[in-house]
Amino acid sequence: MSDITIRDVRKSYAGTEVVHGVNLDIRHGEFIVMLGPSGCGKSTLLRMIAGLEEITSGEVQIGDRVVNRLEPRERNCAMVFQNYALYPHMTVANNIGYALKVAGMKKAERLEKVAAVAQTVGLGEFLDRKPGQLSGGQRQRVAMARAIIREPGVFLFDEPLSNLDAKLRVQMRHEIRRIHNRIGATSVFVTHDQVEGMTLADRLVIMNRGTIEQVGTPQEVYDRPASTYVAGFIGSPAMNFLPATLAEGPVLWLATGERVDLRGVMEMPRGLAPRAMLQLGLRPERLRIGPVGSGAMDVRFEFAEELGSGRLYHLRHEDVPVTVVSETKQTLREGEPVGLTLLPGAVHLFYGETGRRIETTLRSSVNERVSA
Numbered sequence: 001m002s003d004i005t006i007r008d009v010r011k012s013y014a015g016t017e018v019v020h021g022v023n024l025d026i027r028h029g030e031f032i033v034m035l036g037p038s039g040c041g042k043s044t045l046l047r048m049i050a051g052l053e054e055i056t057s058g059e060v061q062i063g064d065r066v067v068n069r070l071e072p073r074e075r076n077c078a079m080v081f082q083n084y085a086l087y088p089h090m091t092v093a094n095n096i097g098y099a100l101k102v103a104g105m106k107k108a109e110r111l112e113k114v115a116a117v118a119q120t121v122g123l124g125e126f127l128d129r130k131p132g133q134l135s136g137g138q139r140q141r142v143a144m145a146r147a148i149i150r151e152p153g154v155f156l157f158d159e160p161l162s163n164l165d166a167k168l169r170v171q172m173r174h175e176i177r178r179i180h181n182r183i184g185a186t187s188v189f190v191t192h193d194q195v196e197g198m199t200l201a202d203r204l205v206i207m208n209r210g211t212i213e214q215v216g217t218p219q220e221v222y223d224r225p226a227s228t229y230v231a232g233f234i235g236s237p238a239m240n241f242l243p244a245t246l247a248e249g250p251v252l253w254l255a256t257g258e259r260v261d262l263r264g265v266m267e268m269p270r271g272l273a274p275r276a277m278l279q280l281g282l283r284p285e286r287l288r289i290g291p292v293g294s295g296a297m298d299v300r301f302e303f304a305e306e307l308g309s310g311r312l313y314h315l316r317h318e319d320v321p322v323t324v325v326s327e328t329k330q331t332l333r334e335g336e337p338v339g340l341t342l343l344p345g346a347v348h349l350f351y352g353e354t355g356r357r358i359e360t361t362l363r364s365s366v367n368e369r370v371s372a
């Protein structure tokens with residue numbers, strides 16, 4: 001079994017702590033994606049699991065062994081890097097089988113295993129070529145085959161698709177997930193690309209400045225983001241945020257002085273103080289544009305982007321930009337006032353000072369126009 005247990009793991013460079021007491025449990029066979037922007041600590045944490053970075057304090061356990069003091073080769077992990085890390089003078093077959101050769105496996109057995117693994121990743125006809133004769137996607141497949149052939153308990157992926165074009169990234173996402181499902185090893189995948197995270201992960205680990213902001217399935221993180229940080233990171237386009245003040249019940253005052261009544265959309269939790277400072281979060285795909293006065297908010301149209309299946313509308317509420325994604329295509333003039341209707345699931349509330357989520361009870365009915 002290759003569970004991974006991370007307990008109060010910290011990492012410092014020259015006295016500056018960059019990973020701050022991370023705790024995480026990863027189950028055997030699970031596909032975990034660590035997601036966050038550059039510099040959030042996700043790759044550093046992955047490298048500490050692999051043994052490529054020393055752990056300043058805390059404990060990493062793989063299976064039933066604490067691995068803090070073990071060399072990378074002793075951890076039963078295989079790592080796939082962003083830059084492929086292939087031997088340019090070796091053929092594909094020799095690159096894939098190198099670890100088995102070092103381990104002393106007989107040539108006939110080694111070649112048989114190399115051929116089987118190469119077939120698995122679609123490289124059967126390229127075994128005699130060298131890395132320089134392959135495309136980026138093919139080289140990444142070689143790197144994956146080299147990891148698979150070791151039959152590790154844990155696969156570690158450090159932004160392996162970053163160097164590929166958009167079409168190849170989609171193909172390789174499917175390939176990685178397919179191989180994971182077939183092999184059943186534990187996988188930890190680091191990326192800054194939320195689409196990769198949402199499509200690959202059993203669970204997402206959202207990281208922010210060396211800490212874990214939220215852990216959950218892609219659907220959980222999307223539906224109930226724990227903070228404005230997570231809400232702004234997950235979802236494309238990103239969630240809209242409007243500063244607001246609590247009036248009473250489900251009524252908010254926006255910074256512009258406009259009154260927004262969320263009756264029919266959600267029930268506010270008890271205990272929120274009147275005039276509490278909030279952030280009103282609105283999912284772009286759960287908003288609809290109608291004539292002025294037809295929705296919960298009045299905004300002005302700026303321009304639209306054509307998406308083929310729909311349009312991305314850029315609007316403005318006073319000085320705050322608001323985006324809406326809709327399959328409905330409307331012809332609007334720049335500066336034209338329109339009304340926004342809030343569909344179920346559109347609204348998320350956060351504390352103004354901390355950015356943490358306020359738990360509310362969502363309603364299933366479509367919001368009606370109730371603002372003044």
